[in-house]
Amino acid sequence: MLDLPKNELDEIIQAEKKQVALEYHNEAWADGISEGIESEILAETALATAMTELVRLYGEDHAIDMIDGLRRRVEFGEFRANQTIQ
Incomplete structure (x- = not known):
């Protein structure tokens, strides 16, 4: 077995x-x-399902924080299909 730290x-x-x-x-x-x-319908329902689960598990404040984080990642281009890594 691997001998790695936990x-x-x-x-x-x-x-x-x-x-x-x-x-x-x-x-x-x-x-x-x-x-x-x-694709738009698949994407919208995937996001709605994910947010519903996050609110259920962690509450609305956590879900809002996650949305804010995702917004920043979108603004920085993390999800662009044709990103260029520099």
Whole structure:
């Protein structure tokens, strides 16, 4: 077994979980598109589902903080499809 500090192992586990979650989301997205659902509808419902869950788990203040963080990331271009890394 790997001999890593607990915090490093936890980070690896979290990264793997995020990768699997991304794969599930991509598969669901592709299924929706193949069923004729527009990307805008898929995106809006994904965001609404995620925000509903965050409010349920952590409350409205946390969800608002997350929205603010996402806004800054959008403004910095993090989510552009054709980003250029400098």
